[in-house]
Amino acid sequence: MANPPSFPPVPAAPSAETLSIKVDGRSIAVPKMMPDWQGRLQPTTMLQACQAAGVEVPHYCYHSKLPVAGNCRMCLVEFGTPMMGPDRKPVVEADGTPKIARSVLPYEPGTPRGAIACATPISPGMEIYPSSPATKQMREAVLESLLINHPLDCPICDQAGECKLQEYSVEHGQSSSQFVEPKVHKPKAVDLGPRIMLDDERCILCTRCIRFTKDLVGDDKLGIVNRGSYNTIAAFPGTRFDNNYTLNTVDLCPVGALTSKDFRFQMRVWFLKETSSVCTSCATGCNITLWSREGRIHRYTPRDNDAVNASWMCDQGRLNYRWIGREDRLREVVSQRPGGRTWNGALKAVATSLAAAKPGSVALVASARQTTEELFLLSQLAARLNAVTDSVPRQGEADGLLVNADRNPNMTGARITGIAGETPGARLKEIASGIANGTIRTLIVFGEDVTRVGIGAELLGKLETLVVSDILPNATTKMAHVLLPGCAHAEKRGTFINAKGRVQRFLKAVEPPGNARPEAEFLEELLALHAGAEAGHIRAFSMESLFNRMARELPGLSGIEWAKLGDGGAPAAV
Amino acid sequence: MNTLAVPPALEAEIDELISHYPQKRSASLMLLHALQEHFGWVSKEAVEWTARKLDLQPINIQELVTFYPMFRQTAAGRFQFKVCRTLSCALGGGHALHRQLCEKFGLDASKHGIQTTPDGRFSVEFVECLASCGTAPVMMVNEEFHQGVSPAKADEIVGGCR
Numbered sequence: 150m151a152n153p154p155s156f157p158p159v160p161a162a163p164s165a166e167t168l169s170i171k172v173d174g175r176s177i178a179v180p181k182m183m184p185d186w187q188g189r190l191q192p193t194t195m196l197q198a199c200q201a202a203g204v205e206v207p208h209y210c211y212h213s214k215l216p217v218a219g220n221c222r223m224c225l226v227e228f229g230t231p232m233m234g235p236d237r238k239p240v241v242e243a244d245g246t247p248k249i250a251r252s253v254l255p256y257e258p259g260t261p262r263g264a265i266a267c268a269t270p271i272s273p274g275m276e277i278y279p280s281s282p283a284t285k286q287m288r289e290a291v292l293e294s295l296l297i298n299h300p301l302d303c304p305i306c307d308q309a310g311e312c313k314l315q316e317y318s319v320e321h322g323q324s325s326s327q328f329v330e331p332k333v334h335k336p337k338a339v340d341l342g343p344r345i346m347l348d349d350e351r352c353i354l355c356t357r358c359i360r361f362t363k364d365l366v367g368d369d370k371l372g373i374v375n376r377g378s379y380n381t382i383a384a385f386p387g388t389r390f391d392n393n394y395t396l397n398t399v400d401l402c403p404v405g406a407l408t409s410k411d412f413r414f415q416m417r418v419w420f421l422k423e424t425s426s427v428c429t430s431c432a433t434g435c436n437i438t439l440w441s442r443e444g445r446i447h448r449y450t451p452r453d454n455d456a457v458n459a460s461w462m463c464d465q466g467r468l469n470y471r472w473i474g475r476e477d478r479l480r481e482v483v484s485q486r487p488g489g490r491t492w493n494g495a496l497k498a499v500a501t502s503l504a505a506a507k508p509g510s511v512a513l514v515a516s517a518r519q520t521t522e523e524l525f526l527l528s529q530l531a532a533r534l535n536a537v538t539d540s541v542p543r544q545g546e547a548d549g550l551l552v553n554a555d556r557n558p559n560m561t562g563a564r565i566t567g568i569a570g571e572t573p574g575a576r577l578k579e580i581a582s583g584i585a586n587g588t589i590r591t592l593i594v595f596g597e598d599v600t601r602v603g604i605g606a607e608l609l610g611k612l613e614t615l616v617v618s619d620i621l622p623n624a625t626t627k628m629a630h631v632l633l634p635g636c637a638h639a640e641k642r643g644t645f646i647n648a649k650g651r652v653q654r655f656l657k658a659v660e661p662p663g664n665a666r667p668e669a670e671f672l673e674e675l676l677a678l679h680a681g682a683e684a685g686h687i688r689a690f691s692m693e694s695l696f697n698r699m700a701r702e703l704p705g706l707s708g709i710e711w712a713k714l715g716d717g718g719a720p721a722a723v
Numbered sequence: 724m725n726t727l728a729v730p731p732a733l734e735a736e737i738d739e740l741i742s743h744y745p746q747k748r749s750a751s752l753m754l755l756h757a758l759q760e761h762f763g764w765v766s767k768e769a770v771e772w773t774a775r776k777l778d779l780q781p782i783n784i785q786e787l788v789t790f791y792p793m794f795r796q797t798a799a800g801r802f803q804f805k806v807c808r809t810l811s812c813a814l815g816g817g818h819a820l821h822r823q824l825c826e827k828f829g830l831d832a833s834k835h836g837i838q839t840t841p842d843g844r845f846s847v848e849f850v851e852c853l854a855s856c857g858t859a860p861v862m863m864v865n866e867e868f869h870q871g872v873s874p875a876k877a878d879e880i881v882g883g884c885r
Contacts, residue, residue, distance in 0.1 A: 372782035374789040385781040386767060 156365075156550045157214070157459030160184035168193070171276040172202035179271065186215050192270035195277050196224055199266060204279050207288060207317045209295075209403045210355035211267035214460050216364055221295070221355050223317065225263035225287040228252055231274040239274070249276050263287045288321040296326060298333045298378055299404075300350045308405030310418040314353065333378045342390035344410050344464055345399065349381040352406035358382065358398035365461070366550065368392040382406070393463045393548065400450055400460075411468055412448045421447055424658035425716045427645050429518060429638055430466035431545070432555035434647030436716070437462060439470075439639055439658040446470050446639055446659065454717050456651060463551050472637075473659075477622055479634035480663025486631060492664070493684050495631050496671060500678035502614045503534060503591065511536040512580040512589045514604075515568050516596030517543075517557035519668065520643030521652070522692070524559070525699045526672040527595060528566040533679065537583070539576040540569035541597045553648050561646035565705055565723050577602050584608045592616070595668065596635065598623035618668055634665035641667035642692045644714070646721060652709055653718035669695060727772040733761050737776065747777045751787055755794055764795035792836075800839045800846035802884045805863040809852035815859025820872055821849060827881060845884070 163180035170179060179198045182190040194217075199206045209221035229249040232240040240248040254260045261283035271277075278284055295314065303309045335349035354373060359382070363369040370390050374383045384390045399409045421440040428435040428449065435458035440448045449470055451462040481490065486502065488494030503511065511534040515527045531538045540563040543556035563569040570576060581604045583589035590613040592599075600606055600623075609615055609628045617629035626632055638645075640661040644654050661667070670690045677687040693711045700706040705723035713719065729737075737757055741750045754776065758769045765788050774781040788794045806812075806821045825832035828845045837848035855861045858870035869880060 369780040370782060372786045374782075374786055376790050376792075383782070383785075385770075385785050388781065 157455070157461065158188035160188035160455055161190050163193075164190060168271055168273050168275075170198060170271050170274065172199055172204050173278060173280050174276075175202065177202045186213065186217070194267060195226060195228065195264065195269045195271055195275075196266035198271045199226075199277060199279055206266045206279055207313075207321055208267055209313055209353060210357060212357055212401065212460075214365075215357060215360045215401075217268050218356050218360060219265050219268040221353065222265060222291045223288065223295075224266040225284070225291065226266045227261045227263050227278040227281045227283040227287070228269075229276045229278070230272060247274055249274075285321070288317070289323050292318055292322040293326055293328075295353050296322075297328050298335075298350065299353075300332070302351070306351065306405040307408045307413045307418075308351075308402070312405060313403035335379070335381050339383075341384055341407070342395050344468075345390055345395050346408050346410050346413060347382060348406050348408070349383075351404050352382055353404055354380055354382070355403060357401040357403070358407055361398055361401055362390070362392065362394070366392055366394045368394075393465055393552065394461065394550065396464045396467050397451070397461045409448070416442065416447045422658065424639070424656050425452060426638065426655040426658065427558070427653045428462055428466040428469075429558040429645070430463075430469050430556065431551075432553040432557060432560060432648035433458065433551050434558060434645055434651065434653050434718075435462040435466060435551060436653065436718075437467075441639070441658045444659045446473050452716070456717065456720075457647065457649075457653070458551055461551060463548075465552070470639075472621065473639050475621060478662045478665070479619060479622060479626065479632065480665055481634060482664060483629065483632035492633075492666065492671065492674075495633065496675050496678055497684060499614075499616050499631050500675055503530075503679055506534060506591045506614070508535040510589055511591040511593065512583060513538040513568070513593040514577070514580065514595070514597055514599055515540055515563065515593075517541070517560040517563040517569065517573065519559065519562075519596050520638070520641070521559060521562035521566065521646055522643050522695050522699060523595065523668045523672060524562050524566040524568050525703065526669060526676060526695075527593075528568050530593075530672070530676060530679070531568070533676075536593070537576055537580060537589075538568045539580065540573045541577070541599075541602050542573040555648055558647070559645040561648065561650060561723055562644075565646070565703055565721075574602065577604065580604060581608060584611055587611070590614065594618070594625055594629075596620070598625045600624040620665075633668075633671060634661075634663065635668045636661045636665055640665070641669070643667075643669065644696065644718075646723065650705070650721045650723040651718045652706065652714060652721050654711070654714040654716070727758075727762075727766070727768040729758075729772065730761075733757065741777070748779060748783075751777060751779070751784060752791075755784070755788065759794060764798045766796075795837065797837075797839075798843070799837060801844050802846070803863075803865055804845065804847045805850040805853070806847065807851070807853045807859070807861050808849040809856075811856035812853075812859040812861060817849075817860040819874075820860045820862065820877055821847065823874055823877055824881070827878075 161184045164182035166181045167178040168181050179193055179201045183193045183197045185191040196206050206224045208224040210218045229251040231247040232250040234240045242248050252262045254262045337348050339347040341347045359371045362371055370384050373380050375381055396409055399407045420442050424439040426437050426439045428437050436452040436454040437449045438452045449467045453460050482495045484490050484495040486498035488498040513531045513536045517540045545556045547554040592612050593616045595618045615629050616631045617626050618633040618635045619626050620635050620637055638655055639658045642657050644652050646652050673690055674687050696711040700709045705721045709719050737754055740753045741747055744750045754773045759765050770784045771781050774784045804824050806817055808817045822832040824847045828840050830838040837846055839846040853861050855870055860872050861870045862872055
């Protein structure tokens with residue numbers, strides 16, 4: 150199976166037709182058909198039915214976005230079906246209810262026979278017993294078997310705290326093992342690829358990693374070698390497990406077998422705070438969780454969103470977080486204008502010089518890495534000054550999976566606010582020549598190093614006023630007359646609009662360094678100061694009201710509200 | 724990457740084998756048998772060659788080679804002693820025969836799997852049932868089948884290996 154035509158596949162809606170079944174004695178109507186791993190409708194499985202009934206069925210190898218393998222046996226459940234008489238009519242009890250035949254071993258009718266819930270379709274009148282003593286016993290047996298050769302090195306295992314083996318052992322296991330023989334030893338710290346380390350002893354052979362890389366990524370690199378209790382996950386000798394999606398196997402791995410070289414032994418997961426965010430590495434806008442502690446980001450992991458990234462993200466995007474904590478982050482306001490190196494002084498100085506600027510003598514370059522709200526405020530500023538604006542395109546190659554050719558997270562935002570035109574970057578030349586011939590005297594730059602896109606240091610030197618806001622130092626920030634330190638996405642709230650026009654909200658995980666402030670906050674102040682407001686009489690910043698005001702004013706966003714965006718975002722008509 | 728020198732006659736035979744199956748992949752085991760018969764063992768290059776031949780990834784073939792003990796991942800000796808250890812032979816002296824051969828060749832009988840003398844002349848290994856339970860213990864030396872192998876007969880067989 151090669152890559153599905155669209156990635157990730159959009160799950161079909163469950164069928165309207167339902168089947169009546171019982172889960173733990175409770176009647177429930179569940180859709181007859183539900184989407185499978187590729188989003189296509191297939192007969193509903195017992196596992197899906199239990200989920201619909203709100204009953205959790207433990208599982209290792211099953212994953213809603215991977216082909217069903219049915220090898221871990223953890224989802225075994227006891228079940229029964231309506232008994233049929235010789236006349237093929239349902240047999241009824243004295244009270245008129247259908248008599249249920251519990252599934253039993255054919256050669257041992259007293260012993261319940263479980264079925265794997267992940268691969269067994271439901272049938273009309275079926276009764277599933279996910280909490281029965283027989284089901285409990287099956288789970289205990291499976292867990293005991295899985296732990297036979299497991300090293301139980303939880304104290305030093307990276308998965309500790311988010312390990313299904315631990316969780317299910319607590320919920321469904323037993324406290325002792327009958328196993329007294331020496332454990333089988335398998336390869337440890339196997340260097341599987343540039344970003345992945347494998348501990349074969351911890352592996353429970355669920356094959357999630359194999360199926361993911363083969364069936365979703367199309368890079369058939371992993372397999373199970375050797376036999377019986379010596380079974381190990383491996384790549385072919387001399388080959389590396391190296392595609393742009395390998396780190397998803399670390400998330401998929403229900404145990405501590407596959408670990409991320411970037412994250413292993415860095416932090417115990419229970420110390421980390423989770424914040425919903427959006428990846429900034431391209432226009433796909435994969436939904437992510439930021440894991441932070443004490444002001445430091447420790448990892449990104451993908452967050453489920455079927456409209457964007459399913460459960461996945463690329464390795465490149467996932468590892469693109471270290472810049473947030475860089476030592477050389479811009480921390481302080483720098484101003485060569487009267488008013489001093491304080492936010493109030495600097496913003497006032499900027500407002501004053503902008504008020505004095507001749508209409509049409511101002512240009513503005515804002516990054517498509519800024520939030521939609523920031524771009525909106527900048528576009529309002531530009532409109533007042535009759536400024537020519539643009540953004541900077543970042544083109545790469547799309548990979549047919551999650552990586553978009555547009556490597557800016559918010560070019561859609563830059564476009565709908567009017568900061569960028571139909572062809573982003575087309576007006577940069579105009580700005581450069583405007584500075585060269587002296588018509589443009591003031592340049593405002595947000596989040597870009599314009600010296601790399603044709604507006605060199607020599608041109609910047611000719612400007613009367615250069616106002617720059619950025620996160621990290623570059624050749625443009627060095628020349629700024631007023632430098633306003635901004636925030637990384639992890640340090641503020643805001644939205645990006647992805648390539649498909651989905652407005653996605655991200656939240657604040659950590660504090661910005663030094664005196665850096667969220668751009669939207671100080672831009673609103675600047676706009677107020679420019680309009681003549683007195684410092685100290687500007688109303689407090691509110692992201693909610695800014696977003697809602699923006700949504701009312703920008704045509705494509707009508708009807709969208711901050712509070713309704715939720716963690717999954719909302720489609721805009723852009 | 725080293726490539727395997729497959730002679731044209733063998734490749735023709737392999738192409739013919741593949742034609743027996745509706746899906747190329749189904750011919751994997753037959754190809755491995757053919758290659759092992761020719762080269763004596765299945766090298767890494769042979770695995771890669773097979774994968775290329777069948778439009779598969781090397782790991783798909785490696786799974787098979789490491790699963791089935793009949794495929795050798797190292798070269799075996801000039802004379803390969805396969806001693807049966809399934810029930811009848813185990814009861815009838817298969818283990819004693821195995822030990823006798825190992826001692827004669829200076830190999831460690833307690834080691835798992837196939838063992839080969841440093842000069843590459845002799846290999847000894849246990850195999851499962853050779854289908855002659857009434858004449859235990861039995862063994863094969865290369866393609867030759869020996870039944871009721873007493874210690875004296877074993878010495879004689881070894882003596883005949885030149």
